[in-house]
Amino acid sequence: MTDWFETHDGLWAKAWSILGRGVADARHPARRPTLATVSPTGWPEARTVVLRGADAKAQLVTLHTDLYSDKIKSLDANPRAALHIWVPQQNLQIRLQGEVTVASGAKVRPFWDNIPDHARQSYGVIPPPGTPIANALDYVKDPDPATFAVLTCTLTHIDLVHLGDDHRRVSYSRGGDWQGQWLSP
Amino acid sequence: MTDWFETHDGLWAKAWSILGRGVADARHPARRPTLATVSPTGWPEARTVVLRGADAKAQLVTLHTDLYSDKIKSLDANPRAALHIWVPQQNLQIRLQGEVTVASGAKVRPFWDNIPDHARQSYGVIPPPGTPIANALDYVKDPDPATFAVLTCTLTHIDLVHLGDDHRRVSYSRGGDWQGQWLSP
Numbered sequence: 534m535t536d537w538f539e540t541h542d543g544l545w546a547k548a549w550s551i552l553g554r555g556v557a558d559a560r561h562p563a564r565r566p567t568l569a570t571v572s573p574t575g576w577p578e579a580r581t582v583v584l585r586g587a588d589a590k591a592q593l594v595t596l597h598t599d600l601y602s603d604k605i606k607s608l609d610a611n612p613r614a615a616l617h618i619w620v621p622q623q624n625l626q627i628r629l630q631g632e633v634t635v636a637s638g639a640k641v642r643p644f645w646d647n648i649p650d651h652a653r654q655s656y657g658v659i660p661p662p663g664t665p666i667a668n669a670l671d672y673v674k675d676p677d678p679a680t681f682a683v684l685t686c687t688l689t690h691i692d693l694v695h696l697g698d699d700h701r702r703v704s705y706s707r708g709g710d711w712q713g714q715w716l717s718p
Numbered sequence: 719m720t721d722w723f724e725t726h727d728g729l730w731a732k733a734w735s736i737l738g739r740g741v742a743d744a745r746h747p748a749r750r751p752t753l754a755t756v757s758p759t760g761w762p763e764a765r766t767v768v769l770r771g772a773d774a775k776a777q778l779v780t781l782h783t784d785l786y787s788d789k790i791k792s793l794d795a796n797p798r799a800a801l802h803i804w805v806p807q808q809n810l811q812i813r814l815q816g817e818v819t820v821a822s823g824a825k826v827r828p829f830w831d832n833i834p835d836h837a838r839q840s841y842g843v844i845p846p847p848g849t850p851i852a853n854a855l856d857y858v859k860d861p862d863p864a865t866f867a868v869l870t871c872t873l874t875h876i877d878l879v880h881l882g883d884d885h886r887r888v889s890y891s892r893g894g895d896w897q898g899q900w901l902s903p
Contacts, residue, residue, distance in 0.1 A: 539854065567802050569754035569762040577754040577762055579802035581811055617752050617764035626766055664902040669724065669886040672902040701854040717849040717857040 538625075538695040541713025544703050548627050548693055551620055552587035552594065562620050563627070568596065569615040570607040578607060582616075585683075592688045592707065594629065597644070600637050600682040601661035608633050614686055624696045631688040637681065645678045656681040694718060723810075723880040726898025729888050733812050733878055736805055737772035737779065747805050748812070753781065754800040755792040763792060767801075770868075777873045777892065779814065782829070785822050785867040786846035793818050799871055809881040816873040822866065830863045841866040879903060 537543035555563025568582040582604075586595035594616065598604060608614065616629040645653075657677035666672060691705045700718035705711045722728035740748025753767040767789075771780035779801065783789060793799065801814040830838075842862035851857060876890045885903035890896045 565804065567752040567754075567764055567804075569752075569764040569800065569802075571756050571760065571762050575756065575796065576798050576815060577756050577800040578813075578815075579752055579754040579764060579800045580813060581802070581804050611760065613761050615754070615762040615764045617754075617766070619750065619752075619766050628763075628765060630761060630763075658902055660902045662902055666900045666902055669888070669900045670884055671900070699855055703854070715851045715854045715856070717843055717845045717847055717851055 538697060538701055541703055541705075541715075544693050544695065544701075545691075545705065545711070545713065547623065547625065548691065549587065549589035551618070551623065551625070551627065552584065553589075555584045555618070556587050562622075563618050566616040566618045566629075568604065569617065570604055571611045571613065572603075572607050573610040578603070579617075580604065592691075592711065593631070594686050594688065596684040596686070597648075597656070598682050598684060599656050599658070599662055600635075600680045603663050605635060605682060608635060608684070616686065626694040626696070628690075628692040628694075629686070629688055630690040630692075631686040633684050633686045636683045636685065638679070641681060641683045642678060644683055645681050648681075650676075692716075723882060723886055726888055726890075726900075729878050729880065729886075730876075730890065730896070730898065732808065732810065733876065734772065734774035736803070736808065736810070736812065737769065738774075740769045740803070741772050747807075748803050751801040751803045751814075753789065754802065755789055756796045756798065757788075757792050758795040763788070764802075765789065777876075777896065778816070779871050779873065781869040781871070782833075782841070783867050783869060784841050784843070784847055785820075785865045788848050790820060790867060793820060793869070801871065811879040811881070813875075813877040813879075814871070814873055815875040815877075816871040818869050818871045821868045821870065823864070826866060826868045827863060829868055830866050833866075835861075838866075877901075 537547045554561045569579045612632045618627040653676035657675045657680040695701045702716045702718040703713045722732045739746045754764045797817045803812040838861035842860045842865040880886045887901045887903040888898045
């Protein structure tokens with residue numbers, strides 16, 4: 534009997550299963566990856582995002598964000614992104630890299646229409662995110678489809694590290710047709 | 719009665735208290751921040767690291783790593799780093815940015831001498847981390863003080879987001895003498 538973490542295919546299937554759980558289950562650790570980008574001045578940046586889609590066949594993931602957030606300015610300058618998830622239950626670190634396209638306006642209206650009212654509160658704030666304000670609560674939530682953006686990250690690399698009794702590390706790339714390659718951990 | 723998340727000073731003190739807990743308590747979420755760097759080819763990268771020190775007075779944090787890991791190559795090319803921690807108990811996102819210096823060899827020997835045997839297993843593997851190997855377990859752990867590195871991240875920016883009934887976001891910078899500035903969340 535082979536455990537899932539002993540083969541390229543087993544690790545691949547487990548990682549995509551976990552990403553799917555993150556999309557479906559608001560309390561799963563894969564729900565809130567850390568998104569790393571590079572700022573226009575060359576600084577790395579990292580923040581929590583909410584995973585909204587994971588397509589194992591096309592090897593892409595989707596996120597929703599405010600069109601006026603700093604991450605959009607960074608992605609406009611450099612579309613390359615990394616996503617990081619640590620899954621304690623499986624002792625698995627999931628690292629994704631890919632190129633992000635930003636969609637907004639009419640194209641993403643069908644997504645907006647599916648978002649419950651309370652969740653729309655995350656998109657649209659006056660003044661825009663990151664604007665200095667005199668007092669902590671000097672802002673107004675203003676849910677607005679014009680500020681809603683869908684980020685599609687077309688993956689180029691996936692790196693998985695399983696920290697079991699033994700450590701196993703495998704990497705996959707689009708350029709390598711997603712064939713797994715073991716790496717020294 | 720003012721809650722800690724209502725003032726610049728309260729948020730600052732809470733963040734450093736949490737970082738201190740991360741250093742002291744292996745099970746605290748601040749123990750394992752996500753470290754984001756920029757690769758020599760300009761890709762953002764993110765991985766779990768272990769927080770080893772947090773100095774509120776000097777505004778710096780320290781990490782330990784393998785001198786031959788990819789993050790060292792990235793930091794040699796671009797010393798700027800971001801650290802990200804999500805603390806569920808406090809609904810607090812801690813984002814740090816700073817410049818990293820890498821120390822190894824005789825200078826860090828006193829740190830090495832204090833690391834318990836089982837923890838030394840994290841430093842030194844043959845072949846070096848990231849080397850392609852034919853089978854998952856084609857490597858040997860070889861704890862070696864020559865592969866042990868201490869990363870000191872001298873912070874330049876701290877950004878905190880508290881997701882309570884209201885959302886509050888504050889940023890501090892070394893250039894601004896760490897005076898807090900509220901930002902629209």
